[in-house]
Amino acid sequence: MSRRLLPVAVALLLVTSGCVGLITGETITFEASPATVSDSTLDSTGYELQNATQANITRDVTVAGQDRTIRLVTERRQYTRSGSVFGVDVVELSRFIVVSMPSATVSGQTLNPAADWANRRVLEAVLGRTSGTDDVEPAGNRTVRALGADRRVSEFTGTTQVAGQSLDVRLHLVSFEHEGDVIIAVAIHPENTDETDAVDDLLTGLRHSGD
Numbered sequence: 001m002s003r004r005l006l007p008v009a010v011a012l013l014l015v016t017s018g019c020v021g022l023i024t025g026e027t028i029t030f031e032a033s034p035a036t037v038s039d040s041t042l043d044s045t046g047y048e049l050q051n052a053t054q055a056n057i058t059r060d061v062t063v064a065g066q067d068r069t070i071r072l073v074t075e076r077r078q079y080t081r082s083g084s085v086f087g088v089d090v091v092e093l094s095r096f097i098v099v100s101m102p103s104a105t106v107s108g109q110t111l112n113p114a115a116d117w118a119n120r121r122v123l124e125a126v127l128g129r130t131s132g133t134d135d136v137e138p139a140g141n142r143t144v145r146a147l148g149a150d151r152r153v154s155e156f157t158g159t160t161q162v163a164g165q166s167l168d169v170r171l172h173l174v175s176f177e178h179e180g181d182v183i184i185a186v187a188i189h190p191e192n193t194d195e196t197d198a199v200d201d202l203l204t205g206l207r208h209s210g211d
Helices: 003-016 039-045 119-127 196-204
Strands: 028-031 048-063 066-085 088-102 133-146 149-162 165-178 181-190
Touching (some): 039 196, 088 196, 119 181
Parallel strands (some): 028 066
Antiparallel strands (some): 048 066, 149 165, 165 181
């Protein structure tokens, strides 16, 4: 489905779902349920919750020739583990970020706001609030069990700046739908640390609505 058709499809979905606010002029809000990592997984991996935030995305749609607004509320959780590099202690040396955003379907097709994004754009969107990551290149894929199903995890290499020096990093990206939301998880850590098992544990330890 093209981006130009997305607002129309969303409008059709809301009307057929009984969201009469689009007809009456009210703003309709869809809220994602937070995706979090279980406490037991945090204890075993050494990661800690650093922050939990919400973001609002508004989108205009046209229904019966009238402009209306929908609001999507997304949830973001960032977990970190400290470490040392270049002789400097870094609180956020390894990061695991999980975002949940509302999804909807019309005629069996998912209206995922990030459905047509390339992996690089997803990484930029999720990591945008943190220090820049450059020279991102694909580095393979693997499968991890998360929220009741096998999920494809894409790996990348890149570089970032720590203590004024360039550090090689590895990134992990997974995106899938669960319980009416789109779940996106991104992990980033120094390339020379064996962190893959911990990242897999964090993915396996994800919790979401109805789980």
